[in-house]
Amino acid sequence: MSIPEVLEMIRGRTAARHQAKEAFVRPTDLQSIMLAQAARLAKSAPHGTTIVAIEYNDGIVMAADRLATQYHGDVFSRTEIKLQDINKNAVLGICGSLAFAQHVIEDLQNDCDVISAKIKRPVSIQGKSNRLKKIIAENIFDLPWYQLMGVSFGAILGGYDRHDGKIILSFDTDGGVYPHEKFATDGSGYSQARDYIHDRFQYDLSLEEATGIAIGAIRQAGKFVTSVSHPLDPPPTVKVIHQDGILDVSEESILQWILETEEEEEQHLFGKQNPEEGRNSEEGGGDGTPA
Secondary structure (H helix, E strand, O other): OOHHHHHHHHHHHHHHHHHHHHHHHHHHHHHHHHHHHHHHHHHHOOOOOEEEEEEEOOEEEEEEOOOEEOOOOOEEEOOOOOEEEEOOOEEEEEEEOHHHHHHHHHHHHHHHHHHHHHHOOOOOHHHHHHHHHHHHHHHHOOOHHHHHOOOOEEEEEEEEEOOOEEEEEEEOOOOOEEEEOOEEEEEOOHHHHHHHHHHHOOOOOOHHHHHHHHHHHHHHHHHHOOOOOOOOOOOOEEEEEEOOEEEEOOHHHHHHHHHHHHHHHHHHHHHHHOHHHHHHHHHEOOOOOEO
């Protein structure tokens, strides 16, 4: 075989190898690029949840906003209920993927109802925690695209156990469990809500005080995280868990608290921006005359 023929054969084999490599590599590269873009989109898109749980002297107050968004950030609901009763002694708050959360809630409610019917009492909070861990682990493998796209899931379980009293636990996407002594926050506005509660929390809070702090934390998150719904559109969901069961706080009570707080903060802000006017108002009439 002549040298030109050898060179031609080598070029042919090299070209064939490149074609074969492209046939296998290009789809993989394309898939990787699509997954990376999807992950960036999911992480950068606004999500719409803040949930909080706060201990008070006789139980736990939980609150959550009601906004739901799609992966690209469009709002498709402002009336979602993100706090679900589990038996008569616990409430589960969810954030992240709505579809994944629905799987988890339905499985946990069904399991606890079946067990409760057998033992003739609500499942303990520790029992609920153990079952919730397993449910999250089981479901996450059924929904791999959520992981690939960077969509997360979080939950807070607040309950009152007849043996252990008040319990607050948070859960991550992998089923990790984290106990909290005083309060817990999760969702898009968790940091704003956490800071708000941290500045105001104290031991032996009354029910009214804890409820006000919980509502205020959701409201604070709504101001700073644009993807979280404003608490007046509609007001957040608030539930109270204590030794006698679960109490739903009425929308009227929540709205009244928000409106009164808004008025107080507006007056405080006006006083900061207009110190002379604020001083006159404190001393007497708005025109500076004694009261």
